[in-house]
Amino acid sequence: MPFDIARTRASYPALTEGFVHFDGAGGTQTAAPVIDAVTDAMRTAIGNRSAAFTPGRRSLELVSAARSAVADLLGAEPDGVVLGPSATALTYTLARTLGATWRPGDEVVVSRLDHDANVRPWVQAAEAAGAVVRWAEVDPATGELPAGQYADLVGERTRLVAVTAGSNAIGTVPDVAAIAMTAHAAGALVCVDGVHSVPHGPTDLAALGADVLVTSAYKWSGPHLAAMVADPAVWDRLRPEKLLPSSDAVPDRFEYGTPSFPLLAGVAAAVDHLAGLDPEATGGRRERLRAGLTASQAYEESLLERLLTGLAALPAVTVLGSPARRCPTVSFRIEGRSPQHTQQALGAAGFCLSAGDYYAYEYFQSLGLRERGGAVRASIYHYNTVDEVDRLLTELDRLTDGGRTMAG
Incomplete structure (x- = not known):
């Protein structure tokens, strides 16, 4: 059965505040139970x-x-x-x-x-x-x-x-x-x-x-x-x-x-x-965990694919890396903007994302990006939605003026 995103989101009281949380890699919101x-x-x-x-x-x-x-x-x-x-x-x-x-x-x-x-x-x-x-x-x-x-x-x-x-x-x-x-x-x-x-x-x-x-x-x-x-x-x-x-x-x-x-x-x-992410899962807790996390993984990967496709269509956006297998996490930079300025602009629009090196010190050091502010990170979790991904892409398109980077 399709992943029940409405049921999942209902388990997170903090989501009612209306912020868009692409900051799960830094810490997810807490489930009601x-x-x-x-x-x-x-x-x-x-x-x-x-x-x-x-x-x-x-x-x-x-x-x-x-x-x-x-x-x-x-x-x-x-x-x-x-x-x-x-x-x-x-x-x-x-x-x-x-x-x-x-x-x-x-x-x-x-x-x-x-x-x-x-x-x-x-x-x-x-x-x-x-x-x-x-x-x-x-x-x-x-x-x-x-x-x-x-x-x-x-x-x-x-x-x-x-x-x-x-x-x-x-x-x-x-x-x-x-x-x-x-x-x-x-x-x-x-x-x-x-x-x-x-x-x-x-x-x-x-x-x-x-x-x-x-x-x-x-x-x-x-x-x-x-x-x-x-x-x-x-x-x-x-x-x-x-x-x-x-x-x-x-x-x-x-x-x-x-x-x-x-x-x-x-x-x-x-x-x-x-263990309850898949309401139809049966068996012991270990088996239900496998079923629930498998279902949420497939859902997250579909959002990741949508996000990566959308970012690739924005000429001013550079995504770091293209690994064959990846968790639903993407780091990117906008041409002409510091990651911190991008984070602030997105934050003003209600998006929660990280900027900097996120303690991945050696990775950003090896790319020569630490002294340039690192990157912006969008991390997907199982309470994110297709609409949230699309809203992020729309806002990034606005920030880059449809491909022409806005002054900042």
């Missing part, structure tokens, strides 16, 4: 985790429910789900932990396509250990991250390969499974940034070949929390720095301090919301 779950949890007596009294048991249940929900979303085990405040914070925790085991001459491989949260923690940990950093390069014309180059980058001293499953800048979807196969053949761990990919289709930890995968709930309709998942056996081998009295169990020993229990209620509710 998530808001309700967080509110309900905050109205209920909750204590710190304890099996001795009811409010304490509620906290234990909220943590357990969040782990199970994320595990279903990513094809992981609940005991392998580490929860934390952000993808950046969790990656730094892992980088410090792994970096403590590296020795001078060891190697790590990072890419110029990634968000800096999957670059800088590894570069800094390598520098602290005296390890060597190797760089996977992006094809500047297509925006592809060729998997073949990893055969020359990965060797017997490689300890870790970090790569994105979806570029937050131009949407490129690299062949992570092929990259992981090369890394594993050399005995290296693979850390995959799934922050931008997870919201836009089904995710399977094993199929990706990821040893560790990171995701952020606020990129898929949830609250500002993140998760880092792996096989529990991976966590069992690692000893992060922690407070002496805190739990030494897996995955608890990677989580610092008392979590926000109400926000964890929101994480579970967000996963349930995604």
